[in-house]
Amino acid sequence: MAEPGWDSWLATRATVRQRRGLQREDTAAAGLFDLSSNDYLGLSGHRDIRQAAAQAALDYGAGASASRVAAGTLPVHRELEAGLCDYAQRQAALVFSSGYTANLGVLAALGGPGSLFILDAHAHASLIDGARLSGAEVATAAHNDLADFTRLLEANCSAQRPKPRVLLVVESVYSVFGDAAPLPGLAALCAEFGALLLVDEAHSLAATGQGSAVLAAGLAGHGRVVSTATLSKALGSQGGAVLMGGPGAVALRDHLVNTARTFIFDTALSPAAAAGALAALRLAGPQRRGALAENALLIRDQLQAHPAVAGHVEAGAGAVLSVKMPSAGAATRAAETLAAQGISVACFRPPSVPDGISRIRLTAHAHHGHPELSAAVHAVARAIIQEDS
Numbered sequence: 384m385a386e387p388g389w390d391s392w393l394a395t396r397a398t399v400r401q402r403r404g405l406q407r408e409d410t411a412a413a414g415l416f417d418l419s420s421n422d423y424l425g426l427s428g429h430r431d432i433r434q435a436a437a438q439a440a441l442d443y444g445a446g447a448s449a450s451r452v453a454a455g456t457l458p459v460h461r462e463l464e465a466g467l468c469d470y471a472q473r474q475a476a477l478v479f480s481s482g483y484t485a486n487l488g489v490l491a492a493l494g495g496p497g498s499l500f501i502l503d504a505h506a507h508a509s510l511i512d513g514a515r516l517s518g519a520e521v522a523t524a525a526h527n528d529l530a531d532f533t534r535l536l537e538a539n540c541s542a543q544r545p546k547p548r549v550l551l552v553v554e555s556v557y558s559v560f561g562d563a564a565p566l567p568g569l570a571a572l573c574a575e576f577g578a579l580l581l582v583d584e585a586h587s588l589a590a591t592g593q594g595s596a597v598l599a600a601g602l603a604g605h606g607r608v609v610s611t612a613t614l615s616k617a618l619g620s621q622g623g624a625v626l627m628g629g630p631g632a633v634a635l636r637d638h639l640v641n642t643a644r645t646f647i648f649d650t651a652l653s654p655a656a657a658a659g660a661l662a663a664l665r666l667a668g669p670q671r672r673g674a675l676a677e678n679a680l681l682i683r684d685q686l687q688a689h690p691a692v693a694g695h696v697e698a699g700a701g702a703v704l705s706v707k708m709p710s711a712g713a714a715t716r717a718a719e720t721l722a723a724q725g726i727s728v729a730c731f732r733p734p735s736v737p738d739g740i741s742r743i744r745l746t747a748h749a750h751h752g753h754p755e756l757s758a759a760v761h762a763v764a765r766a767i768i769q770e771d772s
């Protein structure tokens with residue numbers, strides 16, 4: 384029998400997790416056919432990136448040794464920021480130690496009394512946490528619902544209740560559903576209400592057609608559109624960034640350098656990760672992105688060809704494809720069945736699913752050959768059907 388206090392509390396939490404089918408494991412997926420990682424372009428193991436990372440570690444050391452505002456800024460950080468600006472056609476960039484800290488940093492730096500953040504209901508945990516930390520008033524709009532964003536703007540920006548600083552917070556491609564935010568409509572709303580738009584490009588930078596959803600929407604030079612990105616997904620490295628455009632970009636970057644706590648009070652991005660991401664930018668061109676889009680389409684088409692599965696497949700906009708499962712237990716069992724067959728898929732269950740519906744999530748990869756990918760998708764369909772029957 385567990386002791387009262389911490390031990391019994393931990394034991395109770397574990398029992399509840401097990402009973403609800405929510406137990407997570409940090410088991411290694413190495414060696415499995417990869418339909419779960421975010422290494423969309425297969426760059427993390429690319430020779431050029433390994434070499435760039437290794438060379439930077441030799442040149443600068445294993446770590447950056449200090450915060451960027453102490454002694455931690457290295458030439459490779461500046462080169463990476465210039466490279467990101469070129470790649471995404473933005474005017475200024477600031478690199479953080481992860482995508483998570485980039486989101487926390489920028490949101491907290493833009494918050495405080497007098498600001499209102501309107502988050503999409505499916506915003507990533509790092510955006511929610513950043514909003515909570517920021518001290519801003521926080522409202523939630525229904526997922527991808529422009530009318531609901533408009534309603535909240537109208538309710539909060541009336542003459543009786545003026546809000547000087549409003550920020551809309553969305554993901555370009557949603558990490559769980561794989562669908563895209565209506566960026567042009569959101570940017571138009573921002574122009575109408577004098578708001579800023581924060582777009583988390585974690586699943587679109589280097590992973591969608593033009594390399595950036597903000598760029599593809601014609602918003603890269605827009606001063607009211609700020610993006611965040613991770614260097615840990617399509618760029619195959621580690622780290623995060625805030626990207627800014629328009630005439631106010633330099634002032635905003637300066638504000639972040641001076642106020643973003645996860646920039647100031649965090650050791651700078653490791654030189655190896657920075658150099659790896661920089662090398663990845665050179666490799667993440669239209670050819671690899673085109674192969675990724677083709678494989679994402681193949682996965683979607685093949686799953687939808689199974690009548691018993693088609694109704695569960697969300698129509699993804701990027702490389703993320705989400706399949707609804709009847710329960711958390713069914714999602715877990717399907718993922719386990721597939722792992723036993725040598726295929727790795729992600730299993731999303733509460734609290735990672737904003738709508739409480741458990742899912743299997745498949746991610747496409749540019750480097751998969753069509754025959755092996757088809758065979759794996761066929762196995763996925765069988766596992767889903769088995770759990771659904």
Ligand SMILES: Cc1ncc(COP(=O)(O)O)c(C=O)c1O
Pocket residue numbers: 481482483484486507509554558583585586613614615621622623
């Ligand atoms: C939408 C989104 N934002 C931010 C992050 C955090 O990025 P990182 O893993 O680089 O911290 C992730 C990664 O899981 C994500 O999916």
